[in-house]
Amino acid sequence: MQCPNCGSDDLKVIDSRPAESNTCIRRRRECNNCGSRFTTFERIERTPLLVIKRDGTRQEFSHEKVLRGLIRSAEKRPVSADQLEKLASDVESELRSRGVSEVPASDVGEIIMNALPDIDEVAYIRYASVYRQFEDPTVFLREIERLRGRNNAETTENKPETDPKPTI
Ligand SMILES: [Zn+2]
Structure with missing residues (x-):
């Protein structure tokens, strides 16, 4: 993953919490290069088999x-x-x-x-x-x-x- 601001992949997670009634994880990330913060969501992939x-x-x-x-x-x-x-x-x-x-x-x-x-x-x-x-x-x-x-x-x-x- 890359920082949306500067494109660096040197990121850290500063906060993780369940979201959408526990069906996914919301992560707050910070770029170590430019310091900008953004949010990512992690979900279980339920693709059709x-x-x-x-x-x-x-x-x-x-x-x-x-x-x-x-x-x-x-x-x-x-x-x-x-x-x-x-x-x-x-x-x-x-x-x-x-x-x-x-x-x-x-x-x-x-x-x-x-x-x-x-x-x-x-x-x-x-x-x-x-x-x-x-x-x-x-x-x-x-x-x-x-x-x-x-x-x-x-x-x-x-x-x-x-x-x-x-x-x-
Ligand atoms: Zn950055």
């Missing part, structure tokens, strides 16, 4: 849309609305924490796919089948294997072999 779809088009990130997809995946499963709501919020926070204004749709899917198995495995498989589109059955089987590998890594005891075809 855009999702880049496969075809290259952009769409504003929608909490509702993410939540609807999760609800569909978890239909008739022992998953609470709160769990899904929290996951949808976590997805948004994680994306916003990157500080970028655009994210590929695949990142949204990956975050959800990483978190869903901890909530419900059937919901995960359903979500994955829509998200990955499973044009090729081997891709679907690989996803099942991935899930089983994850389970095996989490438990130390030997689990009995399960049918590789999930009952969806």
Whole structure:
């Protein structure tokens, strides 16, 4: 930042206080070069977060849309609305924490796919089948294997072999 009077960037803050009912910080600054004083405001940037779809088009990130997809995946499963709501919020926070204004749709899917198995495995498989589109059955089987590998890594005891075809 430069002094509006002399253009020097040798500035100091002489006062900081919340403004606009705590949504921003007002700072009184003084130029060390010419002594002139001026005020700056610091606000949280709330830019729209855009999702880049496969075809290259952009769409504003929608909490509702993410939540609807999760609800569909978890239909008739022992998953609470709160769990899904929290996951949808976590997805948004994680994306916003990157500080970028655009994210590929695949990142949204990956975050959800990483978190869903901890909530419900059937919901995960359903979500994955829509998200990955499973044009090729081997891709679907690989996803099942991935899930089983994850389970095996989490438990130390030997689990009995399960049918590789999930009952969806
Ligand atoms: Zn100055």
